Amino acid sequence: MNNPLLYEGSRCVVTGAASGVGEATATILADLGAEVIGLDINEAPAAATSLIVDLRDRASIDSALASIAGPVDAVFSIAGLPGEPFSDIDTVTVNFIAARYLIESLLPKLSDGAGIVCVGSNAGMGWETDVERFLPIITTTGFDETLAWYEANPGAIEHGYVHSKKAINIWVAWRSQTLINERGIRLNCSNPGPIQTAMMPAFEEQAGVEVIDMFAGPSGRRSSAEEQAWPLIFANSRRSSYVAGESIRVDAAFLASTIVPNAG
Numbered sequence: 001m002n003n004p005l006l007y008e009g010s011r012c013v014v015t016g017a018a019s020g021v022g023e024a025t026a027t028i029l030a031d032l033g034a035e036v037i038g039l040d041i042n043e044a045p046a047a048a049t050s051l052i053v054d055l056r057d058r059a060s061i062d063s064a065l066a067s068i069a070g071p072v073d074a075v076f077s078i079a080g081l082p083g084e085p086f087s088d089i090d091t092v093t094v095n096f097i098a099a100r101y102l103i104e105s106l107l108p109k110l111s112d113g114a115g116i117v118c119v120g121s122n123a124g125m126g127w128e129t130d131v132e133r134f135l136p137i138i139t140t141t142g143f144d145e146t147l148a149w150y151e152a153n154p155g156a157i158e159h160g161y162v163h164s165k166k167a168i169n170i171w172v173a174w175r176s177q178t179l180i181n182e183r184g185i186r187l188n189c190s191n192p193g194p195i196q197t198a199m200m201p202a203f204e205e206q207a208g209v210e211v212i213d214m215f216a217g218p219s220g221r222r223s224s225a226e227e228q229a230w231p232l233i234f235a236n237s238r239r240s241s242y243v244a245g246e247s248i249r250v251d252a253a254f255l256a257s258t259i260v261p262n263a264g
Contacts, residue, residue, distance in 0.1 A: 005237040008033030011072050012236075013106065015055070015099070016079030017044035020197035021119065024225035025076050025232055032233075037072075039064055039102075040079065055079055055098035056090055058143040065102070070109030074236040077103060077118040081161075082202040088160030089150060095164030097150075100171055101143040103187075113184040115236030118172055119228075120191040122215055122251050124165030125258075131170055138171040165191075169247055176245035186244040188235045193251035194222040217254030218262070 012029050016022030017038030026036045026046035038047025041054055053064040077099045081091045103116055110116075127134075137156065140146040150156060157163050169189050176187040194200070194212050200222070203212055216222055231250045234240060249255050 003033065005032060005233065005239055007074075007233075007237065010034045010074060011037065011069075012074040012076065013037045013039065013068060013072055014044070014047065014076040014078060015039045015053075015102065017047050017050070018042040020078075020199060021192075021195060021225045021228045021232075022076070022078040024229040025078060028226070028229055028233055029076075034074075037068055055094045055102075058098075058101070061098060061102055061105070061143070065105050068106070068109065071111040071114075072106060072109050073111050073114050073238075075103060075106055075110070075114070075116045076232055076236065077116070078232070080119065080164075080199075082199050082206070083159065083161035084202065084206050086160070088157045088163070089147075091160030092150060092157060092164045092167070093147065095161070096167040096171070097143055097146045099168060100146075107179075107185070110183075110185055113238060113241065114186070115238070115240065116179075116185065116187045117232050117235045118168050118187075118189045119232070120169045120172075120189045120247070121161075121165040122191055122193050122249075122254060123162050124169055124191065125255060127166040127169040127247075130166055131173075134167055134170045135174075137167060138174055173245055173247070180244040184241075186236075186240065188243060188246045188248060190228070190232055190235065190248045190250055192223065192228050193217060193219075193254050195225060195228055196222040197225055215251075215254055217252055217257050219252035219254075221252075223250070223252065 017026040018040035036047040038044030044050040051064040054060040172189040179185040
C-alpha cells in the first residue's frame with residue numbers, strides 16, 4: 001500500500017523540530033512526503049521551512065505564525081523545557097501556555113479533520129485527579145491572560161515541569177471535545193517515559209539517575225527519539241480519524257506496572 005499514513009502532500013507544523021523527538025518527527029514526516037514547517041529556537045535541519053521562534057515570547061510566536069500558510073493538516077507540539085535550570089514560569093510558559101496559544105492561533109489555518117498532538121510526560125501522571133484544581137488555569141484564554149494568572153497566583157506552580165505536563169493533559173481532555181465536534185479536528189496528548197535525548201542530563205541532575213531509570217519501568221531501558229516520534233505520527237494520521245481526546249502512554253508498560261504489579 002502506497003502512502004499508508006496519508007501524509008504525502010500534507011503540510012505539517014512541528015515545534016521543537018531542531019533536536020530530539022521533534023527532529024525525529026520532522027525527519028520521518030519528510031520521508032513520508034509531508035511538507036514540514038519546523039519551529040524552534042535553533043535551525044531545524046529536517047524541515048522544508050525552518051522558523052526561529054522563542055516560545056517564551058508571544059511576539060516571536062506571532063511572527064512565526066504569520067509566516068505559516070494554510071491549510072495545515074497536522075500540528076506536532078513537541079517543544080519543551082525540562083524545568084531546572086529554567087525557572088518554573090519559563091517552563092510552564094513553553095510547555096503549556098505557548099503550546100496552547102500556538103495551537104489555538106493555528107486553528108483558522110487547519111484543514112477539517114486535521115490532527116493535533118501535544119507531548120506530555122509520565123511526570124504528569126495522576127492529572128485525572130487534579131482536574132478541578134487546574135480548571136481555572138486551562139479555561140483562561142490567550143497568552144497574556146494565562147501568564148498574568150500565574151503571576152497573580154504564584155503558589156499554583158508546585159513544580160514547573162510536573163505542573164506543565166498535568167496542565168497540557170487536562171487541557172487536551174477538555175478542549176478536544178469541542179474541536180472534534182465542530183470541525184472533526186482531533187486533539188491528543190502523548191505521555192512518554194524517559195527518552196535518551198540531549199534533555200536527559202537535566203532530568204538526571206534534577207531527579208537522579210535511579211529515579212529516571214525507575215520510570216523506564218519493566219522494559220529496563222529508555223526510549224529513542226524515533227520510538228516516541230512514530231506514535232505521534234500515527235496519532236495525527238488521518239487513519240486515526242476516530243482517535244481524539246486521548247492520553248496516549250508511550251512508556252513501555254511503566255504506568256501498567258504501577259496499577260497491576262507483576263512479580264513474575
